[in-house]
Amino acid sequence: MFGVTILGNNSALPAYDRHPTAQIITLHDNIFLIDCGEGTQMQMSKYKIRRSKINHIFISHLHGDHYFGLVGLITSMGLLGREADLHVYAPALLKEILDLQFKAAATKLPFSLQFHTLEKEGILIDGKRFTVECFSTQHRIECWGFIFREKKHLRKIWKEKVIEYNIPAAYYTNLKNGDDYILKDGTVIKNDWVTISNSNPRSYAFGADTLYDELLAEKVKNVSMLYHETTYLKDMNDKADARFHSTTEQAAQIAHKANAKKLLIGHFSSKYEFIDEFLNETKAIFENSDSAIEGVTYRIS
Amino acid sequence: MFGVTILGNNSALPAYDRHPTAQIITLHDNIFLIDCGEGTQMQMSKYKIRRSKINHIFISHLHGDHYFGLVGLITSMGLLGREADLHVYAPALLKEILDLQFKAAATKLPFSLQFHTLEKEGILIDGKRFTVECFSTQHRIECWGFIFREKKHLRKIWKEKVIEYNIPAAYYTNLKNGDDYILKDGTVIKNDWVTISNSNPRSYAFGADTLYDELLAEKVKNVSMLYHETTYLKDMNDKADARFHSTTEQAAQIAHKANAKKLLIGHFSSKYEFIDEFLNETKAIFENSDSAIEGVTYRIS
Numbered sequence: 001m002f003g004v005t006i007l008g009n010n011s012a013l014p015a016y017d018r019h020p021t022a023q024i025i026t027l028h029d030n031i032f033l034i035d036c037g038e039g040t041q042m043q044m045s046k047y048k049i050r051r052s053k054i055n056h057i058f059i060s061h062l063h064g065d066h067y068f069g070l071v072g073l074i075t076s077m078g079l080l081g082r083e084a085d086l087h088v089y090a091p092a093l094l095k096e097i098l099d100l101q102f103k104a105a106a107t108k109l110p111f112s113l114q115f116h117t118l119e120k121e122g123i124l125i126d127g128k129r130f131t132v133e134c135f136s137t138q139h140r141i142e143c144w145g146f147i148f149r150e151k152k153h154l155r156k157i158w159k160e161k162v163i164e165y166n167i168p169a170a171y172y173t174n175l176k177n178g179d180d181y182i183l184k185d186g187t188v189i190k191n192d193w194v195t196i197s198n199s200n201p202r203s204y205a206f207g208a209d210t211l212y213d214e215l216l217a218e219k220v221k222n223v224s225m226l227y228h229e230t231t232y233l234k235d236m237n238d239k240a241d242a243r244f245h246s247t248t249e250q251a252a253q254i255a256h257k258a259n260a261k262k263l264l265i266g267h268f269s270s271k272y273e274f275i276d277e278f279l280n281e282t283k284a285i286f287e288n289s290d291s292a293i294e295g296v297t298y299r300i301s
Numbered sequence: 302m303f304g305v306t307i308l309g310n311n312s313a314l315p316a317y318d319r320h321p322t323a324q325i326i327t328l329h330d331n332i333f334l335i336d337c338g339e340g341t342q343m344q345m346s347k348y349k350i351r352r353s354k355i356n357h358i359f360i361s362h363l364h365g366d367h368y369f370g371l372v373g374l375i376t377s378m379g380l381l382g383r384e385a386d387l388h389v390y391a392p393a394l395l396k397e398i399l400d401l402q403f404k405a406a407a408t409k410l411p412f413s414l415q416f417h418t419l420e421k422e423g424i425l426i427d428g429k430r431f432t433v434e435c436f437s438t439q440h441r442i443e444c445w446g447f448i449f450r451e452k453k454h455l456r457k458i459w460k461e462k463v464i465e466y467n468i469p470a471a472y473y474t475n476l477k478n479g480d481d482y483i484l485k486d487g488t489v490i491k492n493d494w495v496t497i498s499n500s501n502p503r504s505y506a507f508g509a510d511t512l513y514d515e516l517l518a519e520k521v522k523n524v525s526m527l528y529h530e531t532t533y534l535k536d537m538n539d540k541a542d543a544r545f546h547s548t549t550e551q552a553a554q555i556a557h558k559a560n561a562k563k564l565l566i567g568h569f570s571s572k573y574e575f576i577d578e579f580l581n582e583t584k585a586i587f588e589n590s591d592s593a594i595e596g597v598t599y600r601i602s
Binding site: 028042069072079080089091095096100101 | 316320329339369376380397402441444466
């Protein structure tokens with residue numbers, strides 16, 4: 001399973017029962033949290049997300065609608081007796097904010113909170129089967145996007161052929177990793193004679209808050225799914241620019257330039273009571289789009 | 302109108318759709334906020350409380366379930382273009398926390414945030430028709446309760462009598478304030494011959510988080526309504542003591558010792574899915590009790 005579950009799809013002001021940004025990434029056996037607006041822990045209860053399973057939290061930037069719920073979530077994890085390390089990846093100042101709040105409450109967490117300051121673009125987690133990397137976006141303050149990538153899948157053993165060439169089972173791991181096999185007489189059995197390529201690795205890019213930025217399209221090139229903010233409808237171009245946000249049309253253009261397979265839009269301004277028009281405008285330019293709706297899980301394929 | 306509207310009735314962990322502490326006090330034409338746990342601004346939307354009408358916010362202490370929603374509420378007030386001064390009364394460290402969060406977001410509020418550090422017991426607001434005062438409570442960290450008191454009502458003019466004694470209308474204000482009237486021949490017309498006493502001034506005490514403390518009963522003596530926390534049922538005496546919280550039985554005893562007219566209980570531990578038993582246990586000792594239920598307004602009389 002690789003998917004993203006939306007816990008909040010609204011921009012700065014909570015409104016119309018839409019909540020500030022928070023997303024759960026499910027990737028194989030892991031669940032990750034991206035951003036943590038106020039009320040995220042309540043949204044987790046509502047949508048049956050197990051807090052205890054989250055070991056890594058990524059905070060894009062320090063506007064409140066992206067992190068005001070974090071200290072509450074961490075405090076609750078402590079009250080529930082969590083013991084496993086918790087990793088938080090965020091701009092530097094967040095550590096000071098958390099430390100000050102724990103000091104004020106005389107809080108002693110029963111687990112280790114490991115803070116990783118976001119400083120430069122690159123790999124944050126290099127797992128066995130996936131990586132998580134960060135990239136900077138252009139917003140009013142320091143802001144980071146994140147990409148979750150499956151590693152290239154191992155090749156599959158082609159049973160009939162390995163028997164035909166009489167390759168010992170002890171060498172299968174090498175075959176899966178793409179190695180050729182060399183017979184005692186020096187004959188080379190090419191890897192692709194005896195293995196089958198597996199499906200392409202999938203990837204998800206969270207584009208954070210950003211103005212229209214063609215450089216971002218380069219950074220998220222060829223992802224399976226791009227989440228791009230659409231704070232405003234297309235007629236609000238000027239306002240979007242001034243506030244370092246994007247419109248539907250701009251998000252669709254970036255998805256197109258990035259050659260993303262699918263586009264997910266969200267971070268809707270609270271000036272809009274209804275959000276249907278966002279998807280209409282986006283689809284007019286980039287057909288394979290969807291709207292981030294709270295409680296819904298979007299499969300990444 | 303004098304009443305308290307409950308926005309959150311739960312203790313530290315949000316659970317069973319119960320929220321952390323927040324109460325709205327409506328007193329004549331004013332609305333005040335006491336405590337502001339995470340999600341308070343959403344609860345305000347749900348229960349149609351107008352954020353813009355709040356000019357004074359009182360924070361009892363810096364455990365997160367009593368203030369994590371404050372920075373979000375203040376930020377939203379700013380985004381909505383508030384211009385009126387906002388007064389916050391709280392322990393000193395809250396100012397540092399707010400300032401750091403505003404700095405991180407490069408937030409410039411469009412209104413003046415006036416911070417009042419709670420330092421000693423006494424009057425915080427001396428209004429024309431009411432006062433607000435604070436008193437310290439015994440909790441794990443510095444903690445404050447608040448009392449809202451109507452000022453003594455002016456006496457009412459007894460029409461037939463003022464005509465009978467021929468007292469000029471220009472002197473009525475003095476009469477309302479309790480002065481006697483002296484005729485030219487030196488005869489004293491006693492105030493209570495010509496005026497009628499008005500109903501007693503009402504008062505509401507918010508007892509904050511506290512362990513069982515008989516001194517608290519003295520501080521809130523004779524209030525019309527006492528809100529006293531009941532984190533636990535009566536069988537959890539030891540746990541309550543250890544955590545500096547109170548049980549149903551203890552709250553009822555304090556209400557009795559304080560000679561409170563009515564007791565309102567809340568701050569229920571998330572270990573209880575159902576809270577009916579809290580009121581049963583409380584009423585067994587102090588009959589005129591009620592449970593704080595979210596969305597309900599309790600009239601103070």
